[in-house]
Amino acid sequence: MVLVVDQATREFDNGNTAFRNISFSAEHGEIIGLLGTSGCGKSTLLRTISGLDTLYAGSILLNGCEARDCDVNIGYMFQEPRLMPWLNVLENVLFGEKNQKNQRKDTALNLLELVGLKGFEKNYPKELSGGMAQRVAIARALFTSPDFLLLDEPFSALDAFTKMQLQDLLLSVWEKSKATLLLVTHDIDEALYLCDRLLIFRGQPGELCKEIKINHPRPRSRGDEELAKEKKHILSLLDLEK
Ligand SMILES: Nc1ncnc2c1ncn2[C@@H]1O[C@H](COP(=O)(O)OP(=O)(O)OP(=O)(O)O)[C@@H](O)[C@H]1O
Numbered sequence: 001m002v003l004v005v006d007q008a009t010r011e012f013d014n015g016n017t018a019f020r021n022i023s024f025s026a027e028h029g030e031i032i033g034l035l036g037t038s039g040c041g042k043s044t045l046l047r048t049i050s051g052l053d054t055l056y057a058g059s060i061l062l063n064g065c066e067a068r069d070c071d072v073n074i075g076y077m078f079q080e081p082r083l084m085p086w087l088n089v090l091e092n093v094l095f096g097e098k099n100q101k102n103q104r105k106d107t108a109l110n111l112l113e114l115v116g117l118k119g120f121e122k123n124y125p126k127e128l129s130g131g132m133a134q135r136v137a138i139a140r141a142l143f144t145s146p147d148f149l150l151l152d153e154p155f156s157a158l159d160a161f162t163k164m165q166l167q168d169l170l171l172s173v174w175e176k177s178k179a180t181l182l183l184v185t186h187d188i189d190e191a192l193y194l195c196d197r198l199l200i201f202r203g204q205p206g207e208l209c210k211e212i213k214i215n216h217p218r219p220r221s222r223g224d225e226e227l228a229k230e231k232k233h234i235l236s237l238l239d240l241e242k
Pocket residue numbers: 012013014016017018019036037038039040041042043044045204
């Protein structure tokens with residue numbers, strides 16, 4: 001197991017507890033979806049796994065090393081692309097790279113081609129559509145060849161068509177990189193389309209109420225009847241079924 005979360009809890013100074021006694025694990029190359037109602041601690045959990053938030057109780061092991069202490073290669077994507085407005089597309093992908101050798105530049109250019117942005121390397125963020133900017137964010141997240149890719153609602157601000165395109169793009173880059181993916185999403189269809197396993201969270205503080213294995217082979221069909229049944233099941237777990 002490349003990720004082992006054991007009885008993890010995050011309580012803030014003001015008394016808020018984001019999540020409580022969470023335990024799960026992930027295998028190398030798995031795509032895990034984190035689903036749950038608003039405020040049940042999904043984003044905070046992702047931050048603690050990334051090592052950005054170190055004040056958790058319990059244990060979070062990444063490749064056998066405690067998250068707060070280790071230096072694992074992690075890519076992070078958010079709902080908004082968070083690009084540097086004063087840097088062009090290529091420079092955004094290369095941002096933070098100390099070694100400006102041509103080889104790294106080639107890696108960035110290859111990634112931009114992979115995400116469909118060949119020819120836009122010199123454009124600035126304000127010249128891009130929302131979908132294009134998120135493509136840059138994907139390329140940037142993959143630039144360091146991360147072992148783990150953490151995605152916090154990465155497509156939720158996009159229109160339905162762009163969202164579907166980028167979901168397919170994510171799958172195709174994952175096929176090549178085989179990073180372990182953790183995807184926070186509110187979109188059950190997206191989770192069922194992309195993930196190998198879903199973790200369903202509930203409550204405030206959030207607790208893990210169910211793990212669901214999605215055994216469907218890829219490529220999956222978005223209209224699949226079995227997945228539609230699974231969606232109904234998830235809606236009932238979240239008390240959202242009408
Ligand atoms: N820095 C903080 N200080 C105090 N409480 C916090 C802090 N960050 C998050 N929380 C609390 O932790 C809980 C979980 O927040 P979090 O953003 O992780 O939930 P979420 O499931 O990602 O929500 P959403 O789906 O709405 O984005 C909330 O009650 C929130 O108020």
